[in-house]
Amino acid sequence: MAEQQTSAPVTTAAGPVAVTIGRRPEPVHDVAVYAFDGMTPFELGVVVEVFALARPELGGLLAVPWYGLKVCADRPGAALGAVGGFSLTAHHGLDELAAADTVVVPGVPNAFGGEVSPGLVAALRTAHGRGARIVSICSGAFALAAAGLLDGREATTHWRYAGLLQQRYPLVRVNPDVLYVDSGDVLTSAGSAAGIDLCLHLIRRDHGAKVANSVARRFVVPPHRDGGQAQFIEAAVNPVEEEDDGIALSMQWAMEHLCTPLTVSLLARAARMSDRSYLRHFTARNGTTPMRWVITQRIAASLPLLESPDGTVEEIATAVGFESAATFRHHFGRAMRTSPTAYRRSFGRGAA
Template sequence: MSAPVAVTIGPRPEPVHTIAVYAFAGMAPFELGVVVEVFGLARPELSGLLAAPWYDVRVCADRPGEPLEAVGGFAVTPRHGLDELAAADTVMVVGVPNAFSGEVSPGLVEALRTAHQRGARIVSICSGAFALAAAGLLDGLEATTHWRYAALLQQRHPLVRVNPDVLYVDNGSVLTSAGSAAGIDLCLHLVRQDHGAKVANTVARRFVVPPHRDGGQAQFIEAAVRPVDETDDGVGRSMRWALDHLAEPLTVPALARVARMSDRSYLRHFTARNGTSPMRWVITQRIAASLPLLEAPEGTVEEIAAAVGFESAATFRHHFGRTMRTSPTAYRRTFGRTAA
């Protein structure tokens, strides 16, 4: 008898998080594109930042391999079926064919229930909430959808607590977002949950999203940092300087001096360029800078407030609550990393 052969087995690779997104005939391509852009794009800028593997995106349909006509005169041919959607780690429904008619694929409803029962994270964008509601996954929960459909969703599914005033609602394993661009906010929120604020900010920076979205904000929404372009105009120069001096007292006169403008001219040019006032922009950047500090185990809230330039912890908590709809302590409890 021959001697047994020794086989060396390397470390088992960590499983990749699979994201399945549902496609259908007549879909608007924006929401599908958002999911693919956030989760499916190669991201060399994240090299060295990821503690876990990135995502594997699979576009799924009732009949894989068949072209689906999309709004705009082109077709999408999904490679994967509903069995793979039901088996994914995160399932995303970016719409339904017609919210007003109540049409929802029975196969999709079944796949959503199967995925939810096995513990998958279920996510909707825009009218996709109707599919989640049809599967019974929103009963007794707060949810949102596009404002145009909010009253209809409430009427058709009275067990759902529809909130039309937020960008998204996070119920843990079931998440819903408002229409179109709110899907970006929710996708970045998922990245932040899975990989932390620094990675989410890096993705947002490449996505070139606005620095702050005023209005209804869901809990834990982060104000993504807008990159400051490299043009040497006065406003851009002052913004780059401010980002390097967030811990210092920053005032409009100080920023105007860096820009070599009068205070009045600086206010006018800054607001025209950024759609917000200089001090509101500074507050947004300070809050964004505080997020990775809150995720780290070191430093008290008071120390972090001072490090990013707030005059007191009370002021920090006030502005943090207005922007994030939660407190710094609650944010740290949810997203903080324990000391090694």
């Protein structure tokens, strides 16, 4: 079959000219993000950074098309004020949001008393009804709840809003402790930086751990954070102490010895600290215990191995330091909400 060619107008200083384009690009996965007057720019910026930025470093890693992003608003073309004293303009409307493959609501104007845009509610219902994936960050969960998309589901939001969300929408099972909740076609995340965690999780679902890890490296963030919101609620910021250098050394040492049995005593010895002091300082620094952190690193190390066709689940469990395949499956299921075998089926090389 001859290669399809089209001509597209390109405007130059001399005027529009026809440029021959070779093979048609593969269709992208359309992502739409909602913008509104009075928004805080961070959450919107996270979505733009993840889904709109050119990523030449992923060449050769993608088995399915990458994302295309549209910023949508109730009134496209109108100036939208943002916290910080500047404004932006969204060129797309809610019809295009309703037609996207993934819809992200990064917040609502006023979670404590404002009405959710009726147009947004209608667009969310339309998008979900036609099979789109619906995502919220921070107070965006209120929009999903207003559309009825969280009824009977577990969901999360920023810990400041969790009680209000539960009170206003009693059919929602609000979990204030987690960074995000994946219910398949509807996903919710906690405040601000948890949006990064959820966006990386979406990439991991769509493209696998290797691609998600690459995006995380460019973001200069860990590909997966352990702990949950509880570590941030009304917590004082502790001053950095000299012993914290030992914590960093012990974490580096642990990453180099994941396949070996690790204990708090061994990690404390690597940090040149007593067990009790190490446990206290590690938890204060990382928001989780040393062994929970080790488990998270072992699960993260298992993902690229599961994506490879080589090695059984039992062999992978041993390679990343779990004492048995049963222990591996238990911790993997708790962290990833699926089994190692199901993960391999979905994300293994050659998976659809």
